[in-house]
Amino acid sequence: MLAITALALVVGGFGALAALVLLRLIGLVTNLVFYQRFDTALIAPGSVHHPWWLILGAPVAGGLVVGLMARYGSEKIRGHGMPEAIEAILTGGSRVQPKVAVLKPVSAAISIGTGGPFGAEGPIIMTGGAIGSILAQLLHLTANERKTLLVSGAAAGMAATFNSPLAAILLAVELLLFEWRPRSFVPVVASVAVATVCRGYLLGTAPVFPVNASGLHLTPTLDVLAAVVGLTGGALAVAATWLVYRAEDAFARLPFHWMWWPALGGAIIGVGGLIEPRALGVGYDVIDQLLTGRATLGLIIGILTVKTLIWALSLGSGTSGGVLAPVFMIGGALGAWEGMLFPHAIPGFWGILGLAAVVGGVMRSPLTGVVFTLELTHAWGMMLPLVVSATAAYALSALVLKRSVLTEKIARRGLHLTREYSTDPLETFFAREVMHPLAHDEALTEHDDITEILLGRLTGSADALLPVVNTLDGTLVGVTTRRRLTGIASPHTVPSTVREATLPCRLAVQQDQTLRQVAYLFAETGLTSAPVIDPTTRRPTGVITLQQLLHARLHDLTEEHHRERVLPRQADGEPTPALGVTAG
Structure with a gap:
């Protein structure tokens, strides 16, 4: 772990430089x-x-390039x-081609810089990941x-x-690592810490979208309405996700090569830009207006x-660009629109909830x-309504939806990905709890006579494993099976001992x-019993056998699906007393 953490420190510095290069390229x-x-x-x-x-x-030109x-x-x-980073982790042994580290930021900068309504975060995730993978x-x-x-x-x-930094760490845990272990968590935190420090020197330490929340006074009404924003935001998220993959399906049916699809997607962007020019590009200035309450109804x-x-x-269409910045903008717009109907809290309050x-x-x-x-905002006092809003949408x-905008793309590539993490039931049982315990007469010693054993002591499957112990101290010396004992005993007229089998x-x-x-x-030895x-x-x-490992899975299945009443309605034939009333 320590050696990987030391390497992660180097990766963190290069990741910060890659972020700076990408933002400068977009600009x-x-x-x-x-x-x-x-x-x-950036403009x-x-x-x-x-x-x-x-x-x-x-x-159109950007899409063509x-x-x-x-x-x-x-x-x-x-x-x-x-999704590309997830696929590299799941199927590629976390190997990323070196040219991706160059082509991804350049293609994203061209896509976004020519008006593409995307964010820089997806490309920087792939670029930073490529840097770590190459090292x-x-x-x-x-x-x-x-x-x-x-x-x-x-x-x-x-x-x-x-x-x-903390959101980046959570993103790594929730989306990319597929585990929560010191061996991976500690290096990721070290890398993020270095990148954040470098960010202070390269781009400054101020929040990206600062919001003044000093006058915020939360009330139960605001928390309830936060759930409403969450539900409407969730509905918009469902609609947007559905639209992304219906569009992908439509492009897949086109009678020409996918190389031309981004140019067609660019034409769609251009038509949208004629209607609302502010929808073009990464749009950080628009997000800032939405989150600070300065956006007009038309915008x-x-x-x-x-x-x-x-x-x-x-x-x-398969072009290059991230999803977070557009989602920030769309969510902020939804919340800002709802904020025109809801009670005032602070400027941008409802836009911030819509974003989350x-x-x-x-x-x-x-x-x-x-x-x-x-x-992003440093509006720390908004934590509770943000939790309510984001959880309701989730x-x-x-x-x-069966899958998210990320996992749907993975599933369409023939992979299965679960985002539901729980304790492995195999970790909650010990071998002694599920094994077949040895009775006193089931332990075979090296000098036992095979014929006597076959005549009376053995039951069960012919291929069931039988431990063989030392005659003097009872320690394990080997294993055998009834089938093997039979094979050793049958051709001989003289007595045979267990040691021979x-x-x-x-x-x-x-x-x-x-x-x-x-x-x-x-799995490592290829055995099914021991x-x-x-x-x-x-x-x-x-x-213990492979079949007995299923005991833990069966226990987990029972706990999930078996319903039962734990507290009975009656005890000893007498009605259960009402709450607050003493029986007798």
């Missing part, structure tokens, strides 16, 4: 295309009036980054260690982009409709949504090992 392309100047500052494409042909043509880069560079740059591939590491460095780079880039409605449509439809709700619904990561929102999304014991399970450990041992021993005396106490 450079935006300025060159829409303002015809050489500048790297929205629609902040001034542009000719119609530029708004319509720039996204991205399609060519994907076709002749690497197809891995298609999409919004996080790991240069060294002699396991797949799990490569995964840790890949996720460390992804989380570092995320933290440096948004100045959100709110334009973002809520146009941004949602062009983002979902163009994302289905749609993130919780689209990403199915409510904790990340809450912490992300708090770190619950609605989980009930209505005894094989060396390839695996002895200790009685205090968990069933998970036993399952790993079975003697269970007392680690102190080395004497066998039972036999």
Whole structure:
């Protein structure tokens, strides 16, 4: 763990640099295309009036370039980054091609800089992950260690982009690591810490969307209405997710190569830009207006409709860009619109709740949504309504949709991914609890006569494992089966002993090992049964088989589905007394 943590510190620094490079590239392309100047500052494409042909043509040209880069560079740059990182972890041994580290940020900068309504976070996750993976591939590491460095780079880039260290760590745990263990958690935190410190020197330490929440006074009414915002945000998340994959299905039916799809998606973006120019680009300035209560009704409605449509439809074309910034904008617009009907709290209060709700619904990561929102705005007093809003959206999304915008993409590639984490039931039972215990006469000694044993002592399957012990101290010396004993005894007329039928014991399970450990041992050795021993005396106490490992699964299944009344209605034939009334 310590060696990987040391490497993660290096990955964190490079992840922060990658975030800076990506943001500067986006700013450079935006300025060159829409303002015809050489500048790297982030600026929205629609902040001034542009000719119609530029708004319509720039996204098409950008989509065409991205399609060519994907076709002749690497197809891995298609999409919004996080599913690609998950796929590399699940099926690729956490190996990312080095060229992805270059092509992904360049393609994302072209896509976003030419007006694409996407965010920088997905590409930086893939880019930072590629940096960690490349370093790991240069060294002699396991797949799990490569995964840790890949996720460390992804989380570092995320933290440096948004100045959100805790949200980046939660994102890593909820979406990428598929575990919560010190061996991976500690390196990820180390990487994120370095990236956040570097972010302070490179981009500053201020929140990305600062909100003044000093005058906030929470009431029960606000908390109840936060649930309403959460439910409507969840409904919008469901609709947007559905629209993304219907668009992907529609593009898949087109009679020409996928290389041309991003250009067609760019045409959709251009038409949307003609209707609402502020919907183009990454839109950090628009998000700031929505979260500080400065957005007009026209901007709110334009973002809520146009941004949602062009983002979902163009994302289905397979172009390069992230989902978080558009989700921030769409959620903020929904909350700001609802805030015109709800009681006033502080400027931007309802927009902030809408942002957390749609993130919780689209990403199915409510904790990340809450912490992300708090770190983006520093509105720490809003924690409770944010939790209510994000959780309500998450619950609605989980009930209505089978998979999220991330896991649906993984499923369409033929992979199964669960986002429901629970304690492994194999970890809750010990071998001694499920083994077949050895009766006194079931322990065979080396000098036992096989014929006598076969005549009266053995029952059960012919291939069941039988421990053989030392005659003097009872310690395990090997194993045999009834079938083997029969084979040894049959051709001989002279008495045969158990020693002649005894094989060396390839695996002895200790009685205090968990069933998970036993399952790993079975997988490693290819065995399906083993003697269970007392680690102190080395004497066998039972036999455990692969079938008995299912006991834990059966117990888990029973606890989940078996319903029963625990407290009876009557005791000893007498009615149960009412609460607060003493019997007798």
